[in-house]
Amino acid sequence: MRNRNLLYRKLDALDSTLMNLHRIVNTQEPASTYKSAVEKAQNLTEDIKSMIEREPFSANEQNSIR
Numbered sequence: 640m641r642n643r644n645l646l647y648r649k650l651d652a653l654d655s656t657l658m659n660l661h662r663i664v665n666t667q668e669p670a671s672t673y674k675s676a677v678e679k680a681q682n683l684t685e686d687i688k689s690m691i692e693r694e695p696f697s698a699n700e701q702n703s704i705r
Contacts, residue, residue, distance in 0.1 A: 646690055653683040 663673050
């Protein structure tokens with residue numbers, strides 16, 4: 640995988656966003672704050688998915704059925 644470090648940074652960012660969502664719920668912050676954090680998590684998820692899709696398949700993956 641060419642962009643392994645970038646992928647790990649994105650996953651760390653997603654993890655911290657999810658922890659922030661947990662904090663938002665526990666402190667009963669406004670719904671707008673929660674919605675903003677959810678949108679950020681969704682964007683990170685889409686970024687990660689697109690990064691994975693851009694990676695070339697290995698020989699084992701090319702021969703397996705998805």
